[in-house]
Amino acid sequence: MIAPIDVTKNIFTAFGAADVDTIVQWLHRDVRIEFYGPEVIPYAGTYQGLEQARSFFETVLSSVDIHQFDPEEYICEGDKVVVTGHLRLTARSTGRQIESDFVHVITVADEKWLLFRDFMNTVEAANAFAA
16 A cells, blocks of 8 residues: 555656656546636646646646755645645746745545645746736
C-alpha cells in the first residue's frame, strides 16, 4: 500500500519534471482540482475528472516558467495531506514574476489524488498575468 504522503511526493516529482502523463497516472478517475483565483490566471478554476485534470496541469506548465517550487512541510493525517511551501514563477505571457508561499490540501483515495486544492497569493499571480 502506498501512503498518501508518498502519492503526493510522486506527483510533485512528476510536476517538477513537467511529466503530465505520470501526474495523471497518480490521479483518481473522479479527481477534482480547485485552483482559486480570478479568470486572468489561465489555470484558475475547478476541474473534474482525468481529462480536465490533464488540461489543468498542461495549462499550468505552458503558462509559467518554474524557477522554484519547494515543498517545505508535509503533514499527513489519514487520507489527507497538507503541503506548505514556496514558489517562484514567471508568467510566460508577460514575463512578470509570481512569488508566493502556498498550501496544498489533498485528499487521497485508492492510492490516488481525489481532491487537490491550491491556496496561494493569487493577487501575485493575477498581477503577473494582467495585461
